[in-house]
Amino acid sequence: MSTLYDIIREAAAGSAEGRLHFGQVIGLMVVAGVDAYTVDYRSARTTYYPREAAPLDLPLATPPMPIPEAFDVAALRSAIAGSQRGQVMYPQFKRLSMAAGCVGYTVWIAGRHVTYYGRRGETHVEQFPD
Incomplete structure (x- = not known):
């Protein structure tokens, strides 16, 4: 039987490899009981916050590119729209979102939205599609 950490690791690996799209990752996070997770491109880490267990911090492969100062919403x-349509998988999404000046984001699973962050504290909130 898979533990919640096994499910989280599989979702992270599947996303990183371009095998799972965002909706599939969210489905696995729901199964694992994850309330939210935070991606930090600058530290190349993702931290998952399960409701009933300690947070899990995993390394994140990021493209070797600078993140611009400007936050291009x-x-x-x-990039988000391409991801929602299943045309942009996570490896490409990381490149596109970083090129747009995004330094990281938090996925709020129960709240059904993602908050994206720019270098100067700018934010963009994107609701999950229905």
Whole structure:
């Protein structure tokens, strides 16, 4: 039987390899009882917050590229839309969102939205599609 940490690790690996799209990852997070997770491109880490267990911090492979100072919400929204349509998988999403000036984001599973962050504290909130 898989532990919640095994489920989280499988979701992270499947996403990183481009095998699982965002909706599938969220489905696995729900099964694992994860309330939220935070991606930090600058530290190359993702921290998962299960409701009934200690947080799990995993390394995140990030593209070797600088993150611009400007937070380009239009470019970020384009990357998000591609991801929601299943046309942009996570390896490409990381490149596109970083190029848009995104330094990280928090996925609020129960709240059904993602908060994206820019270098100067800017935020963009994107609701989950229905």
